Amino acid sequence: MADSNVVLLAAEGGGQSNFLIPNGTFIFVLLIFLIVLGVIAKWVVPPISRVLHEREAMVFKTAEDNRRAAQLRAAADADYRNVMADARREATSVREEARAEGRKIVDDARARANAEVSTLLQQANEQLTQQSRALTTDLQSSVETLAANLASRVLGVDVATRTVPVATGRER
Template identity: 40%
Template structure:
């Protein structure tokens, strides 16, 4: 058993002081050299990592914002494009309708024209045949009534022409009135 020393003022240091001083110095040296620096390094490293994460976050936020803006711009572009195409289609439709209407109009007027000329030709034909038949018929009738045979061809045609001329003159005189 370790003997207890009875006569010792505990406020006065003894040889233990030097042992304790050396022990503390050794512990301090080891802590200061091997333990504290890595802790400091780790703390700064973690701070750096956190700071980096913050900047990364900001960067990502900015990226997302710009992407959203781009997206909005593209949407707006697409809307514009769609509106433009619709407008174009409407214009094209109107143009087609106008063209078709014009064509139809032209066709109609062509048909009308054709009908007019047909009519004119028919009339001309009718006039020609009339002139041929009405002459002989009229002279026949006139000959019978007058008793004078109008065999003479020359005279006959002269009479007919005069009659027709009279008729035409009458017609043209009446025309403005109509």
């Protein structure tokens, strides 16, 4: 009998509720949902939104910094290449200048050496000419005595006492 009372009570309560009219539980759950939604919208969403905006700004700033750094790097690279090209041109001109100056120094030294050699050759030639003249004169003067001595030895007679004029090829 106890089971029939439960079924009877359930049947009596089921006849009064209308599914189109919300009951008190639904309104209470809806009110709690709206309060939780308001709390989330008031205290949870703004910090998360702020963090997302900060991160978006940081990403944008990082991208802008990367773009600016790439531009600066490209400009620095172009400046580096220009400076290196100028330095290479300057080094080439300095090297060519040094080579030309070295050639000039070598040519000047060669010219001085040639002039000195020419002067020394001329002096040596003059000295040899003077010595040749002195020896020629000395030999011509000693030829007479040598000839007399030789003739005296060959003939056995003293020829030095007789004087015979010697004809040289220059007297003609």
